[in-house]
Amino acid sequence: MPAKRSPARRPTMKDIARRAGVSESAVSFALNGRPGVSDVTRERVRRVAEQLGWRPSTAARALSGEGAATVGLVLARPADTLGVDSFFLQLVSGIQEVLAERHLGLLFQVVEGVPDECAVYRRWWAEHRVDGVLVVDPRTDDPRPALLDELGLPAVVIGGAPDERHPGLSTVWADDAGAMASVVDGLYALGHRRIVHIAGLSGLAHTERRIRTLRAEARRRGLTGVESITTDYSDAEGAAVTRRVLGSAAPPTALIYDNDVMALAGVATATELGFSVPADVSVVAWEDSALCRMVKPWLSALSRDSVEFGRTAARELTALLDGGAAGTVRVPVPRLIERESTGPARGT
Amino acid sequence: MPAKRSPARRPTMKDIARRAGVSESAVSFALNGRPGVSDVTRERVRRVAEQLGWRPSTAARALSGEGAATVGLVLARPADTLGVDSFFLQLVSGIQEVLAERHLGLLFQVVEGVPDECAVYRRWWAEHRVDGVLVVDPRTDDPRPALLDELGLPAVVIGGAPDERHPGLSTVWADDAGAMASVVDGLYALGHRRIVHIAGLSGLAHTERRIRTLRAEARRRGLTGVESITTDYSDAEGAAVTRRVLGSAAPPTALIYDNDVMALAGVATATELGFSVPADVSVVAWEDSALCRMVKPWLSALSRDSVEFGRTAARELTALLDGGAAGTVRVPVPRLIERESTGPARGT
DNA sequence: GAAGCACTCTAAAGCGCTTTAGTACCCGTG
DNA sequence: CACGGGTACTAAAGCGCTTTAGAGTGCTTC
Numbered sequence: 001m002p003a004k005r006s007p008a009r010r011p012t013m014k015d016i017a018r019r020a021g022v023s024e025s026a027v028s029f030a031l032n033g034r035p036g037v038s039d040v041t042r043e044r045v046r047r048v049a050e051q052l053g054w055r056p057s058t059a060a061r062a063l064s065g066e067g068a069a070t071v072g073l074v075l076a077r078p079a080d081t082l083g084v085d086s087f088f089l090q091l092v093s094g095i096q097e098v099l100a101e102r103h104l105g106l107l108f109q110v111v112e113g114v115p116d117e118c119a120v121y122r123r124w125w126a127e128h129r130v131d132g133v134l135v136v137d138p139r140t141d142d143p144r145p146a147l148l149d150e151l152g153l154p155a156v157v158i159g160g161a162p163d164e165r166h167p168g169l170s171t172v173w174a175d176d177a178g179a180m181a182s183v184v185d186g187l188y189a190l191g192h193r194r195i196v197h198i199a200g201l202s203g204l205a206h207t208e209r210r211i212r213t214l215r216a217e218a219r220r221r222g223l224t225g226v227e228s229i230t231t232d233y234s235d236a237e238g239a240a241v242t243r244r245v246l247g248s249a250a251p252p253t254a255l256i257y258d259n260d261v262m263a264l265a266g267v268a269t270a271t272e273l274g275f276s277v278p279a280d281v282s283v284v285a286w287e288d289s290a291l292c293r294m295v296k297p298w299l300s301a302l303s304r305d306s307v308e309f310g311r312t313a314a315r316e317l318t319a320l321l322d323g324g325a326a327g328t329v330r331v332p333v334p335r336l337i338e339r340e341s342t343g344p345a346r347g348t
Numbered sequence: 349m350p351a352k353r354s355p356a357r358r359p360t361m362k363d364i365a366r367r368a369g370v371s372e373s374a375v376s377f378a379l380n381g382r383p384g385v386s387d388v389t390r391e392r393v394r395r396v397a398e399q400l401g402w403r404p405s406t407a408a409r410a411l412s413g414e415g416a417a418t419v420g421l422v423l424a425r426p427a428d429t430l431g432v433d434s435f436f437l438q439l440v441s442g443i444q445e446v447l448a449e450r451h452l453g454l455l456f457q458v459v460e461g462v463p464d465e466c467a468v469y470r471r472w473w474a475e476h477r478v479d480g481v482l483v484v485d486p487r488t489d490d491p492r493p494a495l496l497d498e499l500g501l502p503a504v505v506i507g508g509a510p511d512e513r514h515p516g517l518s519t520v521w522a523d524d525a526g527a528m529a530s531v532v533d534g535l536y537a538l539g540h541r542r543i544v545h546i547a548g549l550s551g552l553a554h555t556e557r558r559i560r561t562l563r564a565e566a567r568r569r570g571l572t573g574v575e576s577i578t579t580d581y582s583d584a585e586g587a588a589v590t591r592r593v594l595g596s597a598a599p600p601t602a603l604i605y606d607n608d609v610m611a612l613a614g615v616a617t618a619t620e621l622g623f624s625v626p627a628d629v630s631v632v633a634w635e636d637s638a639l640c641r642m643v644k645p646w647l648s649a650l651s652r653d654s655v656e657f658g659r660t661a662a663r664e665l666t667a668l669l670d671g672g673a674a675g676t677v678r679v680p681v682p683r684l685i686e687r688e689s690t691g692p693a694r695g696t
Numbered sequence: 697g698a699a700g701c702a703c704t705c706t707a708a709a710g711c712g713c714t715t716t717a718g719t720a721c722c723c724g725t726g
Numbered sequence: 727c728a729c730g731g732g733t734a735c736t737a738a739a740g741c742g743c744t745t746t747a748g749a750g751t752g753c754t755t756c
Contacts, residue, residue: 010473055475057475058477059411062406062407063408096457109448122401126359126403127404128405128408129406234638235638235642264642265642272644293583294613296616296619
């Protein structure tokens with residue numbers, strides 16, 4: 001028979017009440033800063049609680065209507081595309097910073113796709129597990145805002161454009177359109193006329209925003225050799241698309257990759273095909289990371305502060321949980337860090 | 349005044365009881381597969397529950413002693429070293445797979461260091477938040493096992509060698525020593541005699557295991573130009589150490605990096621210094637990832653299945669939660685994938 | 697033909713907290 | 727001196743579930 005552990009017992013409010021010689025309700029009032037107890041009693045109770053190492057049971061709190069002191073985050077990505085992206089862990093660590101201050105837990109789940117994600121929200125809601133959620137990777141025709149509205153689950157959408165159809169949701173986003181415009185500006189100024197955008201997952205809101213903006217910028221300037229090609233963000237597809245476009249009759253002179261991993265793969269592929277970066281083709285990565293300074297040539301990249309992005313999102317959510325109104329926050333436009341992978345177009 | 353949402357009400361067991369015309373206790377028995385109700389009643393109750401979309405409130409469950417249906421994972425790493433590592437997200441996604449099957453939640457927290465981590469465990473325990481935890485990055489002189497033992501919190505240590513002082517904890521680990529020995533074997537056979545190991549964080553159990561093994565292997569073969577240098581896993585330190593050792597009087601002919609990011613930085617640095625890989629210096633990365641195939645030369649790397657590692661750990665934890673005995677599981681030894689960054693030592 | 701039993705079900709307590717309603721007391725007022 | 731009104735506190739209900747102790751059937755059994 002396995003030796004039974006003797007788990008230390010958790011102190012409860014009843015213990016405090018007994019030690020302090022007051023009723024449980026008095027303890028509750030005292031510890032929650034509510035009126036109804038004198039200052040000296042409050043102090044005494046607080047001391048006893050501290051001394052006993054008491055912490056409120058979230059279960060009991062949640063049950064008596066106080067909420068679960070937890071927010072949820074679900075990542076809908078296939079397991080194998082997860083590892084490479086530095087963005088998420090940074091985002092999460094920013095989120096954590098803010099949540100930790102308020103002793104809010106982060107319930108985390110990774111699933112295969114959006115339908116699964118919706119199921120998770122429903123389950124979390126029914127199980128009383130979370131007080132609110134952070135939604136990432138918003139999409140065009142996204143079912144999630146409507147669902148969260150229906151459930152009455154406070155939520156902030158990270159990376160989506162504000163959506164007036166769901167006024168209950170907050171939004172935190174970066175102006176991809178502005179960033180894309182500035183990148184095109186820069187490349188145009190360097191003489192680039194044929195530009196290919198190796199985009200991320202089709203259907204993601206920010207992917208579509210970038211694609212739309214690129215198209216608009218091209219039209220405005222009368223450029224015809226400009227296109228966007230969507231991928232799954234993997235190095236494999238990044239390489240494959242690069243190979244294809246560089247092998248065409250009139251290859252582009254500039255490539256914009258929607259993440260750092262694809263950009264890296266793209267440079268490797270270009271080099272392999274005999275293209276020199278940036279002499280023959282310029283490369284811009286949309287997402288800066290250590291990776292960009294780990295290969296030669298160093299990659300020019302759009303840099304944003306993902307940790308701060310996470311902090312902002314978490315702050316919005318806590319505001320919502322405190323009963324604040326939903327709002328929209330725009331974080332600074334990603335800034336283009338020019339390194340070695342961009343240069344004047346050949347022949348200018 | 350902000351429009352109040354009309355949150356859908358969650359169905360409770362009372363609702364089911366009413367609809368099914370039985371008592372709440374009968375519902376509880378029926379839904380939990382306990383004896384005490386007839387099969388036809390059980391079926392009826394189940395149907396009503398399903399129809400109502402009922403899910404047990406974890407708060408209520410936890411309160412009545414059933415546990416929180418949640419396990420915890422805390423990552424003690426400074427925020428900025430987090431993003432680069434592909435290992436964790438893969439581990440987490442493996443963990444999730446197993447937990448999701450059983451509707452267990454994963455409470456996730458990132459903190460600055462081990463003391464904070466201990467505080468989090470205490471808090472989680474006092475708040476009744478988790479039923480068990482997964483501990484990563486075990487260290488030499490690690491305070492965590494003792495703490496978890498004291499709290500009676502089921503735990504599985506990921507990556508540590510089994511520790512007989514805390515029989516309550518399970519362990520899942522890979523045989524770093526064996527892997528290191530095989531790498532040295534391979535390099536030795538290729539003629540390498542001066543080998544530098546750019547190790548990870550000093551104090552981590554697996555770092556120390558690798559270092560010890562390397563030293564033993566060197567001694568066994570009478571090699572003197574062999575050493576380990578610990579780093580913080582960052583590309584910056586990887587590059588710095590590489591620069592230093594390659595600049596020495598008798599530079600090593602083989603470098604073993606404890607992660608993929610440093611290996612990449614190392615190759616870049618070596619190339620910059622005029623060393624050709626693998627002609628002048630061979631490079632092995634301890635951790636395979638897409639990165640290793642994204643630079644030329646492709647990196648030879650020790651590969652393990654991190655997702656499966658996570659699954660195994662999660663399975664051990666659920667076994668523990670089910671009342672099983674603590675155990676030790678050894679996952680397969682990482683395998684060396686030989687690509688282009690390793691070759692015969694110059695002059696052999 | 698009453699005792700015993702197995703079976704299905706109900707009542708009620710309890711988990712740790714919050715909150716409402718209520719009690720006891722003290723103070724100043726007219 | 728009775729009254730109103732505040733302050734400091736307690737009692738008790740309730741959140742949604744589990745679980746123990748019974749209660750009420752219909753069957754066997756000697």
